[in-house]
Amino acid sequence: MADKAKKRPLVMKQKIMAQVVYALIPLVVASIYFFGWRSLAVLAVVNLAGFLSEYVFARVYKQQVSSAVFVTTTLFALSMPPTVPLWIAAVGIVFGVVFGKMVFGGFGRNIFNPALSGRAFVYVSFGYPLTSSFIEPVSGFPGGFARWLPELDSLTKATPLIRLSGGQDLPFMDLFLGSTSGSLGETSALLIIITGVILLILKTASYRIVLACFIGYLVPQTAFFFIGLSGVLHPFYGLFAGSLLFAFFYMATDPISSSQTTNKGRWVYGLLVGVLTSLIRTFSSWPEAVTFAILLANMFAPLLDYAFKQAAAKKKAAAT
16 A cells, blocks of 8 residues: 555646646737746746645645646636736735635635635735736737737736726727737637637536526626616627636636536526626626636535535425
């Protein structure tokens, strides 16, 4: 037994998690093209800090490090702005891995999405350096592949979501292709949709959750827009601006913190994410509402599965 324990790999292989990491590679490459090689430095720092955080706890729990930690670290890094101080990125992912996952006992036991736990923590704790300035992406060939970071004279630009909320016009193709300011991996709607659909085809992500997220967001958002509420984004533009697509395809579908065992639970969970996103965007001062929407929905995911299982059991018992 001792020999087997010694030979056990440091990292536990998980096919589903590997597929998610592979799907994120185009977004990583795009982040370099749009924002320069510093995006790779952010990714490296976050991956190292996240891995070491899980490794320390895995030793205590006598567990292997899960492949899922690299999904968490990559998602977190891609959700950061290009100019994020590296130490803030490191602090954020350590918080996400430790308090969003490992304190619950490790892989498969966490209630909250670890990447979003870290993101919420740094945005609340270090709001100014993360929200006060954004960089316009590099344009033309070879783009950011020839730079460390775009020119810093564009630091006064806000994210598309803030600009649209303020009544500014923004070409749809800029949002669709990614040639606009924003977080490292969240600007190109085209790449997010392509890679997200691949995950749906591979059944790595639940189409029920994704579709329910879209429905839950679009229905109230459309209603708010057409009744004329002040400051409400057009639902179509709101869908492609900010981190909404990235979060719906990659964050809300996390197999651990979402509804896992019942299809009805997945539908209700996704609807909850979408509705909360619209409500928080409309009635709060936090434009990137989807982070908190998913974390709030995470709390109800186990209860949803339990409730639908109990209902099914009672129905089956009544029929016999």
